[in-house]
Amino acid sequence: MKLSNKFKFTGRRQTIIFAASLLLPLSVVAANQFPAPDAEQVKRGEYLSRAANCMGCHTTRGGEPYAGGRTLKTPFGEFVTPNITPDNETGIGRWSGEDFWQALHFGKGRDGSYLYPVFPYTEYTKVTREDADAIFAYLRSLKPVAQTNPPHKINPPYDNQFLLFLWRTWYFKEGVHEPDNSKSEEWNRGNYLVQGLGHCNACHTPRNVWGATQDSKLAGGEIMGTYWYAPSLISPLEAGVGEWSIDEIVKLLSTGINKHAVTSGPMATVVRQSLQYLSPEDIRAMAVYLQSIGEKRSRNEALKKIPPMPERVSKYLALGKPVYEKHCQGCHGESGEGVPGIYPPLAGNRNVTMTSPHNTIRSVLYGGFPPVTAGNPRPYGMPPFQHIIRDNEIAWVVSYIRNTWGNLGSLVSPEEVDSSRGNEF
Amino acid sequence: MKFIVFILLWAIVGSANALELGASEIPDTLEQRVKPCIICHGDEDRAGRDAYYPRIAGKPAGYLFNQLRNFRDGRRYYQAMAILLENMSDDYLLEIAHYFSSLKYPYPQPTANTLSPDETQAVETLIHSGDPDRDIPACSACHGKALTGTKPFIPSLLGLPHAYLAAQFGGWRNGGIMRGQTPDCMSEIAKKMTQKEVNALAMWLPTQPVTGEPAEMEELTPELMQRCHTILSGEGFIQ
Numbered sequence: 001m002k003l004s005n006k007f008k009f010t011g012r013r014q015t016i017i018f019a020a021s022l023l024l025p026l027s028v029v030a031a032n033q034f035p036a037p038d039a040e041q042v043k044r045g046e047y048l049s050r051a052a053n054c055m056g057c058h059t060t061r062g063g064e065p066y067a068g069g070r071t072l073k074t075p076f077g078e079f080v081t082p083n084i085t086p087d088n089e090t091g092i093g094r095w096s097g098e099d100f101w102q103a104l105h106f107g108k109g110r111d112g113s114y115l116y117p118v119f120p121y122t123e124y125t126k127v128t129r130e131d132a133d134a135i136f137a138y139l140r141s142l143k144p145v146a147q148t149n150p151p152h153k154i155n156p157p158y159d160n161q162f163l164l165f166l167w168r169t170w171y172f173k174e175g176v177h178e179p180d181n182s183k184s185e186e187w188n189r190g191n192y193l194v195q196g197l198g199h200c201n202a203c204h205t206p207r208n209v210w211g212a213t214q215d216s217k218l219a220g221g222e223i224m225g226t227y228w229y230a231p232s233l234i235s236p237l238e239a240g241v242g243e244w245s246i247d248e249i250v251k252l253l254s255t256g257i258n259k260h261a262v263t264s265g266p267m268a269t270v271v272r273q274s275l276q277y278l279s280p281e282d283i284r285a286m287a288v289y290l291q292s293i294g295e296k297r298s299r300n301e302a303l304k305k306i307p308p309m310p311e312r313v314s315k316y317l318a319l320g321k322p323v324y325e326k327h328c329q330g331c332h333g334e335s336g337e338g339v340p341g342i343y344p345p346l347a348g349n350r351n352v353t354m355t356s357p358h359n360t361i362r363s364v365l366y367g368g369f370p371p372v373t374a375g376n377p378r379p380y381g382m383p384p385f386q387h388i389i390r391d392n393e394i395a396w397v398v399s400y401i402r403n404t405w406g407n408l409g410s411l412v413s414p415e416e417v418d419s420s421r422g423n424e425f
Numbered sequence: 426m427k428f429i430v431f432i433l434l435w436a437i438v439g440s441a442n443a444l445e446l447g448a449s450e451i452p453d454t455l456e457q458r459v460k461p462c463i464i465c466h467g468d469e470d471r472a473g474r475d476a477y478y479p480r481i482a483g484k485p486a487g488y489l490f491n492q493l494r495n496f497r498d499g500r501r502y503y504q505a506m507a508i509l510l511e512n513m514s515d516d517y518l519l520e521i522a523h524y525f526s527s528l529k530y531p532y533p534q535p536t537a538n539t540l541s542p543d544e545t546q547a548v549e550t551l552i553h554s555g556d557p558d559r560d561i562p563a564c565s566a567c568h569g570k571a572l573t574g575t576k577p578f579i580p581s582l583l584g585l586p587h588a589y590l591a592a593q594f595g596g597w598r599n600g601g602i603m604r605g606q607t608p609d610c611m612s613e614i615a616k617k618m619t620q621k622e623v624n625a626l627a628m629w630l631p632t633q634p635v636t637g638e639p640a641e642m643e644e645l646t647p648e649l650m651q652r653c654h655t656i657l658s659g660e661g662f663i664q
Binding site for chain 2: 060061062256268269331339342343366367368370371378379380381383384386387388
């Protein structure tokens with residue numbers, strides 16, 4: 001698969017090299033002038049950086065905000081985020097507004113080299129120049145932090161700038177968000193936030209062997225290097241919210257929990273670091289957009305999919321029942337109904353029935369708390385069970401909750417439980 | 426068709442139950458909220474001497490608060506806790522710290538002392554007099570005369586399992602990911618001790634019954650306060 005992909009490129013090499021030589025002069029832009037800082041612009045930039053969650057990646061656990069140093073593991077190697085405080089030596093102190101625009105919009109470093117798409121410029125390319133300038137003004141207003149971060153450890157052959165260039169030619173489409181005039185202003189704002197600043201695609205889209213997000217945008221994908229599956233934001237069987245009310249969508253995004261679902265793992269972190277700070281208008285706009293792209297299930301479809309259960313299956317499921325009653329029922333309820341806003345329901349919960357059982361297994365192995373937000377300041381938690389029950393019991397109980405109370409999902413084996421282990425911590 | 430009706434009925438029964446088991450049945454308490462912690466830090470059993478899980482009940486609140494932030498921010502490492510604390514705010518951690526600090530669990534029975542009289546003598550000297558030659562203050566100078574800690578940032582040395590004590594000293598001495606990511610007074614002291622002393626201490630401390638109240642911060646000398654200022658400043662801690 002990998003090889004055949006590579007060969008596809010060789011035929012185009014000539015044209016690409018030609019194109020490269022045309023583009024090169026563009027990177028020699030140097031206008032080191034800074035307009036006087038404008039307090040209003042800085043404030044807007046701060047808000048936009050929250051929406052784009054620049055701090056989330058550019059800050060290491062417990063480290064100086066924006067000074068970088070966080071390691072992002074991917075199948076292509078380990079990337080260390082750079083320092084983007086305005087320090088002259090170790091940060092972006094010497095950058096011009098144009099340099100910054102080149103990075104955010106085209107994915108080009110100040111020295112003209114290509115940046116790796118771990119930095120989601122592939123989505124930020126939709127951010128307008130005005131917003132980019134505001135973010136830059138905000139970053140320049142920060143206290144400079146002198147911090148040199150370790151270099152990336154990129155696996156060959158991905159450390160080759162030429163390959164990166166090929167990748168870009170193939171997959172990267174530069175372009176500022178174009179409003180769709182047939183839709184409302186609110187919808188367009190939501191589209192901009194989801195597809196641009198919010199870079200939801202960076203996780204919620206399947207990636208191919210080249211790490212490129214594929215055409216089927218927001219269709220769900222295994223997040224590179226984190227062991228989590230980010231469900232489709234379109235499919236009603238995953239995390240598409242076409243059937244939810246705007247208020248429930250708003251509630252999930254801004255507080256991390258609603259009566260249908262709860263955010264966990266990387267999504268809980270997105271809510272804590274970014275979404276909870278968005279204005280009510282912006283969160284609503286996102287909800288309107290997400291609701292519009294979410295597909296709806298037809299009634300028949302919902303009903304016809306539950307087949308009669310073969311005896312061997314029901315026997316396997318029966319193994320999970322006592323585990324559930326002993327360890328889970330106290331919180332998730334006798335019928336998997338949960339407690340709204342406190343303990344998520346398991347009955348009818350798409351996170352539980354989704355094709356990929358990964359997230360459910362991970363919830364049971366590691367437990368967790370929903371994010372602390374202004375709307376849910378003192379969340380209730382779920383214990384980690386990896387220390388308490390064995391892998392086969394976890395497989396039984398996960399299979400059980402995936403197939404009880406009207407839920408329908410594949411059965412899970414102890415091997416699958418083991419292969420869901422692993423962590424970025 | 427019958428099957429479908431059954432499923433539908435089932436769903437209705439399910440949602441009726443959901444109404445019954447309303448939010449009101451879940452106690453609106455911190456105890457209920459921190460259930461995940463209790464499975465490891467819970468009853469006497471778990472806090473028992475054989476377990477690796479340290480007791481946290483009754484420890485000084487400032488100390489617990491500092492540790493919770495250390496785990497969350499990667500200055501102290503234990504995977505299970507890093508995951509649970511990942512998305513918590515300082516305010517919530519402070520509340521959790523006060524909650525566990527206020528719990529009064531019974532302490533485990535002291536273990537039998539298997540050290541030789543000479544070894545015992547050496548440990549007790551270290552604890553109550555330190556070793557000025559190596560710039561090791563008496564443990565009791567900071568951890569209180571009764572070794573039951575100094576409020577609110579210095580924990581008790583009693584009632585801790587042997588395996589836990591050994592692991593903490595290992596973490597401080599070897600740096601690494603367990604503890605002591607950033608140097609502080611306790612890791613500096615631990616680095617000056619010999620492995621033999623560490624082994625003996627980890628054996629001796631669990632033989633001591635827990636009696637007496639924690640000491641007050643005023644009892645620390647200014648020199649020791651200065652030595653531990655990064656910990657004792659306890660930024661963000663509210664009594």
